[in-house]
Amino acid sequence: MVSGVAYHPRMAEAMIQLRNVHREYHRPDGSVAVAALRGIDLDIERGRYLGIMGQSGSGKSTLMNLLGCLDRPTRGRYLLEGEDVSEHDDEKLSGIRGRRIGFIFQSFHLIPELTVLDNVEVPLFYQGVHRLKRHARARAVLDRVGLSDRLDHRPNQLSGGQQQRVAIARALVGDPSLLLADEPTGNLDTATGESILDLLDALHGEGRTIVMVTHDENMAERCERIVTLRDGLIESDVMKQANRVP
Ligand SMILES: Nc1ncnc2c1ncn2[C@@H]1O[C@H](COP(=O)(O)OP(=O)(O)OP(=O)(O)O)[C@@H](O)[C@H]1O
Ligand SMILES: [Mg+2]
Numbered sequence: 001m002v003s004g005v006a007y008h009p010r011m012a013e014a015m016i017q018l019r020n021v022h023r024e025y026h027r028p029d030g031s032v033a034v035a036a037l038r039g040i041d042l043d044i045e046r047g048r049y050l051g052i053m054g055q056s057g058s059g060k061s062t063l064m065n066l067l068g069c070l071d072r073p074t075r076g077r078y079l080l081e082g083e084d085v086s087e088h089d090d091e092k093l094s095g096i097r098g099r100r101i102g103f104i105f106q107s108f109h110l111i112p113e114l115t116v117l118d119n120v121e122v123p124l125f126y127q128g129v130h131r132l133k134r135h136a137r138a139r140a141v142l143d144r145v146g147l148s149d150r151l152d153h154r155p156n157q158l159s160g161g162q163q164q165r166v167a168i169a170r171a172l173v174g175d176p177s178l179l180l181a182d183e184p185t186g187n188l189d190t191a192t193g194e195s196i197l198d199l200l201d202a203l204h205g206e207g208r209t210i211v212m213v214t215h216d217e218n219m220a221e222r223c224e225r226i227v228t229l230r231d232g233l234i235e236s237d238v239m240k241q242a243n244r245v246p
Contacts, residue, residue, distance in 0.1 A: 179203065181210065
């Protein structure tokens, strides 16, 4: 029997640390067209299921793109698992995306010409993973999302919910520490959307850290903590009672 102090998340460094993060979009002449994020300070704990809400144009997708290393802040710091990625070049960011981040979009962004299995293997292909290992890993995650019987289908032969499951499998295939979902049910009917949210709940239950953008209060109910943006700033940051540290 191992003795010692019980592990407590508060003792660990937050997985994500944003410090005074700004993102401005510029005009071709260099002047500021839009200040989309205007000073974001945010820590996200490992294992957290965080919802991001806010009106259209409040900066949610801009924030997600930064979190997902698809973009860099124009000012401020982003520490991902302790590593400052704010000034990494495109190649370094792409390496981090491949190894540590899974992205799920509202429109599934699958490659129409490729089979389900090949779509899921794409990220591993770019990481230079051996073919046999790619197959095995892609099959395993497709099994996890319930699509083992659709490996040879093309995206247009699948329902919307199935396509989003393929996209989730692709997001999971590199075993990322962070899963980002920008309105993952935005293109799905309510029942299908619920089944996708059930899958995200299960993945969170398995220990994944998830950040999800949603417009929908009911969807946000599933998250443990909800950050609301307004005009590029955090308007509120609410932890559900059940998840508060006593
Ligand atoms: N590439 C871009 N160039 C210029 N402005 C942009 C760009 N992308 C976003 N913006 C602007 O930045 C602001 C924030 O946009 P963002 O897409 O982050 O909002 P959002 O909260 O995701 O909105 P929605 O709910 O409609 O998806 C908006 O005013 C938008 O017009
Ligand atoms: Mg958006």
